Amino acid sequence: MAPGERGVNASAGQGAGTRGTASPHRTVTDASRGALTADLALARDGFELDVSVALGPGEVLALLGPNGAGKSTLLGLLAGLLRPDTGRVVLDGRVLDEVAATTHVRPEHRRIGLLGQDPCLFPHLTAAQNVAFGPRAAGRPRCEASELAGEWLDRVGLGGFADRRPAELSGGQRQRAAIARALAAAPAVLLLDEPFASLDAEIVIDVRRMLREQLAATGTSAIVVSHDVLDAVVLADRTAVLERGRIVDEGVTAAVLAAPRSPFTAAIAGVNLVLGAAAGDAVLAAGHRFQGVAVDELHDGEPAAAVFRPASVIVASRRPEGTSLRNIWSDRITAIDPAPGGARLRFEAPALQADVTAAALAELGLAPGDDAWLAVKAAEVRVHAID
């Protein structure tokens, strides 16, 4: 992946609207639908959200971030359930929010759907009546709406469950019905707030695939909030990472994961990230020099990141002598967690992870609190610039 592939860096204030690239692997059926640009700021209870988001027609954006980063708040603002302090939201050329002009379109008139972790099916209605709710609210005749609901239930794999009440459905079936209900309302943009968080792992795979198919089939653009990297990989064209109310990383999903800019992105991508200053092909950080392979144009002294996999890290109890390894440093072990085939060691500063086999761990005889020597081959370290 070339550095140029990286999409938007939506650091605050950038006019992200021009960069809303359409999906590389998705057939957009309705090119005029679901182009969303939003510049929003909201301060609340000591928390500040300041974000620019752009979504192309039919595009799916994954929004990842730790708890409390402001992901749900951002969705609430886009859906119109919350009002921003400042900012502007435009959907398909129509201004939904313009704080300066006190414009605020109510949620029911925005054509933006919202589906949360809890399916929130109306308990007094059957599955079919739930799905028909949106079309009925839009003024469609009863029979037409119920026909549409039947079609949607078929599409999400709930063909035989039309007359069941939510209480008579399983968790996975309820979420399927909720997805059908959200899409039957024909939103231009669908916001999904951790849609699989309450489902069992084996069900998630099927529901996620179904959601991807239906989003593609309808050409609905979507923002999927998650803290599961698989949601980003499977569903999204682009990924944005939100931390403490700001987007810290954004671009084509594969690019974001391959060259993380923030510790959170590195953690979900399962790689180590060392942030520091560029020096040749190396990153200077925490008093160490991390020599690697530059994948970006680097300028000495500018912020840069060194990225390497935990499995690439060599752990020793004594300083390795007489090797060709150029990256050698010592660090204190903070925790040892079980990992498939061995253990994952967590280190203090720089905060890193290293995977070792069970045999190697036994041989090392290390415990949390001990100092260990670490090494990594320069060829295993990718160094990229951070702008």
Added chain:
Amino acid sequence: MSGRGALRDIPPIVVVPAALAVAVLVLPLVALVARVEWSTFVADATSPEAMSALGLSLATATAATACCLLLGVPLALVIARASPGVAGWLRALVTIPLVLPPMVGGIALLFLLGRTSLVGQALELGLGLRLPFTTAAVVIAQVFVALPFLVLSVEGTVRAAGTGYERVAATLGASRWHAFRRVTLPLAAPGLVAGTVLCFARALGEFGATALFAGNAAGTTRTMPLAIYTAFNGAGVSQGAAVALSLVLLVVAVVILVLVRGWRPGSAA
């Protein structure tokens, strides 16, 4: 089944006052039924006076309940969605007629709408309406005493249901009115039914405010409670008729209770 097990764990002594409480509630009704003269019961209960009073009672209580639904459900919604401070004040205001002696309510209504009051004079001069001592006055008195039951009952369920489903309805494109009709009201159905029944029962039994504000004119304002009072005091119908009419009201109350229990989903059969 679990009730019997738990009953063993309460102090045995409380069974005595509990039994007394049942006696206090039931014995008067037994005494009432015992005094019914069955030979004349049918004639008493179906006398023209009794039929007229029963008809008037059912009609006015139904009208009052309809008014309460029309006014009370919106008020319940406002209280349920208001900020805690405002809701607290409104709830206190609604509770006043509940704890007020109905007689006081009747006098208050008279001073608001009576012929000597500003509003009363305005109504009479402007619209030719004279409210006191009319059937409309009966309905107004019943609304005054019965409305709190409906409002508090509905408000409780609407507040408990929360706003989550209404938000979902909005993101599905439903207008606020559509969401109110199709989501808020159906979800509040248990409170709505309970409130309506309580409201109707209270309106049916209303005496004090009606007597003062609407009077006791046979055919226009003499509802069942007033007819019973009048009969018992020996004017018009006999004391036997008072007993017969009381029994009719008692039966109506029991029938309402049975209907509500039967309706409630998941209630113990």
